[in-house]
Amino acid sequence: xxxxxxxxxxxxxxxxxxxxxxxxxxxxxxxxxxxxxxxxxxxxxxxxxxxxxxxxxxxxxxxxxxxxxxxxxxxxxxxxxxxxxxxxxxxxxxxxxxxxxxxxxxxxxxxxxxxxxxxxxxxxxxxxxxxxxxxxxxxxxxxxxxxxxxxxxxxxxxxxxxxxxxxxxxxxxxxxxxxxxxxxxxxxxxxxxxxxxxxxxxxxxxxxxxxxxxxxxxxxxxxxxxxxxxxxxxxxxxxxxxxxxxxxxxxxxxxxxxxxxxxxxxxxxxxxxxxxxxxxxxxxxxxxxxxxxxxxxxxxxxxxxxxxxxxxxxxxxxxxxxxxxxxxxxxxxxxxxxxxxxxxxxxxxxxxxxxxxxxxxxxxxxxxxxxxxxxxxxxxxxxxxxxxxxxxxxxxxxxxxxxxxxxxxxxxxxxxxxxxxxxxxxxxxxxxxxxxxxxxxxxxxxxxxxxxxxxxxxxxxxxxxxxxxxxxxxxxxx
Amino acid sequence: xxxxxxxxxxxxxxxxxxxxxxxxxxxxxxx
Numbered sequence: 001x002x003x004x005x006x007x008x009x010x011x012x013x014x015x016x017x018x019x020x021x022x023x024x025x026x027x028x029x030x031x032x033x034x035x036x037x038x039x040x041x042x043x044x045x046x047x048x049x050x051x052x053x054x055x056x057x058x059x060x061x062x063x064x065x066x067x068x069x070x071x072x073x074x075x076x077x078x079x080x081x082x083x084x085x086x087x088x089x090x091x092x093x094x095x096x097x098x099x100x101x102x103x104x105x106x107x108x109x110x111x112x113x114x115x116x117x118x119x120x121x122x123x124x125x126x127x128x129x130x131x132x133x134x135x136x137x138x139x140x141x142x143x144x145x146x147x148x149x150x151x152x153x154x155x156x157x158x159x160x161x162x163x164x165x166x167x168x169x170x171x172x173x174x175x176x177x178x179x180x181x182x183x184x185x186x187x188x189x190x191x192x193x194x195x196x197x198x199x200x201x202x203x204x205x206x207x208x209x210x211x212x213x214x215x216x217x218x219x220x221x222x223x224x225x226x227x228x229x230x231x232x233x234x235x236x237x238x239x240x241x242x243x244x245x246x247x248x249x250x251x252x253x254x255x256x257x258x259x260x261x262x263x264x265x266x267x268x269x270x271x272x273x274x275x276x277x278x279x280x281x282x283x284x285x286x287x288x289x290x291x292x293x294x295x296x297x298x299x300x301x302x303x304x305x306x307x308x309x310x311x312x313x314x315x316x317x318x319x320x321x322x323x324x325x326x327x328x329x330x331x332x333x334x335x336x337x338x339x340x341x342x343x344x345x346x347x348x349x350x351x352x353x354x355x356x357x358x359x360x361x362x363x364x365x366x367x368x369x370x371x372x373x374x375x376x377x378x379x380x381x382x383x384x385x386x387x388x389x390x391x392x393x394x395x396x397x398x399x400x401x402x403x404x405x406x407x408x409x410x411x412x413x414x415x416x417x418x419x420x421x422x423x424x425x426x427x428x429x430x431x432x433x434x435x436x437x438x439x440x441x442x443x444x445x446x447x448x449x450x451x452x453x454x455x456x457x458x459x460x461x462x463x464x465x466x467x468x469x470x471x472x473x474x475x476x477x478x
Numbered sequence: 479x480x481x482x483x484x485x486x487x488x489x490x491x492x493x494x495x496x497x498x499x500x501x502x503x504x505x506x507x508x509x
Contacts, residue, residue: 025484025487026483026484026486026487026488026490026491027487029487029490029491029494033491033494033495185479185480188480188484189480189481189484191484192480192484192485192487192488193480193481193483193484193487194483194484194486194487235506235509238502238505238506238509239506241498241502242499242502242503242506245495245498245499245502246499248495249495249496249499252491252492252495407505407506407509408505
């Protein structure tokens with residue numbers, strides 16, 4: 001349940017529907033499902049097996065394969081922590097908007113309201129002022145994360161028993177409301193009508209693999225950490241299938257929620273859905289387009305506004321604390337700190353670092369940070385995992401370990417996927433990202449800004465991972 | 479009304495994703 005909560009997050013709502021619409025509509029489901037079964041589920045099985053077998057957070061698990069690779073374990077534990085720094089800021093926006101939804105405070109121009117709310121300077125180099133509502137939400141959320149994590153896995157289990165089903169139920173309510181609105185079918189038609197010629201476009205297939213890879217929460221050390229808590233007889237393969245399909249199911253459902261309301265908005269304004277363009281994805285969808293559509297609802301607009309942001313907060317919170325768990329567990333295991341001390345230190349550090357995203361340039365910094373971490377950090381970890389366990393360890397033994405406790409047995413095809421297919425696909429994604437970023441600055445930001453807030457943080461993380469790996473832990477000292 | 483091709487993709491996606499999910503949850507409980 002905790003792993004489902006981790007996999008299902010804000011990206012399912014604000015990324016999948018748009019990627020689907022951009023890459024062939026309903027036809028995108030074919031490469032998406034192929035990617036799910038040939039990359040997402042196999043990687044999930046790999047991470048579950050690693051955590052279950054080595055019974056440790058990533059640094060510990062990687063070290064047991066070879067001391068030389070401990071840095072990679074630290075890298076994969078620190079990376080989700082850095083994602084949490086801005087992820088919790090976005091949740092803080094949701095927190096404020098949940099309150100604003102009571103009186104639909106964004107008014108007629110939700111775009112302008114969003115900019116004012118953030119105190120947006122429009123330039124990543126100009127810091128501006130800290131947004132007080134964002135700061136208040138940030139404090140509340142970091143305290144919440146601390147309270148959930150410091151007691152360990154038992155409390156996590158209790159929390160996810162609520163935070164996994166509640167947002168799904170709310171999403172279903174929002175979908176039912178959405179598809180009964182005028183213009184909804186037009187929106188769904190944009191979402192689902194297949195353009196089969198897109199299946200011959202290599203970029204569509206790469207988009208499908210990238211969507212799966214970024215959505216299900218692999219290559220972040222999270223699944224390895226969670227699997228280390230599993231009982232010895234837990235069914236690894238079946239769990240991997242359930243979590244991956246639950247993630248895909250939420251994304252597919254969110255497409256209906258988003259496109260039905262977007263269709264209604266377009267019909268109300270007398271414009272086409274295509275004219276909304278990128279307003280259908282990311283923060284624009286959540287904080288501008290969707291609130292605008294909510295304001296136009298004929299009745300109970302505030303109610304639907306509140307449940308939309310409550311759903312997002314619930315989707316986000318279990319992903320957020322799962323991003324902190326690998327690093328806190330890694331620190332805990334290496335230096336034998338108490339859980340309270342390890343989680344407290346990490347949450348305090350996280351809060352202080354995430355303050356930089358609360359300033360007037362926070363939206364832009366967050367965008368750059370996310371772009372580099374997703375395109376380079378996660379892909380590098382995925383590659384390292386496949387290479388390390390596929391080529392420097394016996395992949396057959398890992399498969400046998402997974403099969404030992406599993407009802408559904410995986411065959412040699414899985415070895416081929418981990419050793420060859422997935423590294424090749426990730427390698428292509430990485431090379432294309434490098435070419436794209438070198439030839440054209442991301443979003444036309446200046447090179448100085450991109451290097452300062454995109455590249456340098458990744459290099460620092462890499463160096464920091466090596467330092468942590470070299471440091472002696474308490475168990476080694478004794 | 480949705481175009482026929484969109485309805486076909488809706489049914490296809492639902493069967494694979496939700497059918498698959500139901501099947502694996504059933505296997506988990508059966509065990």
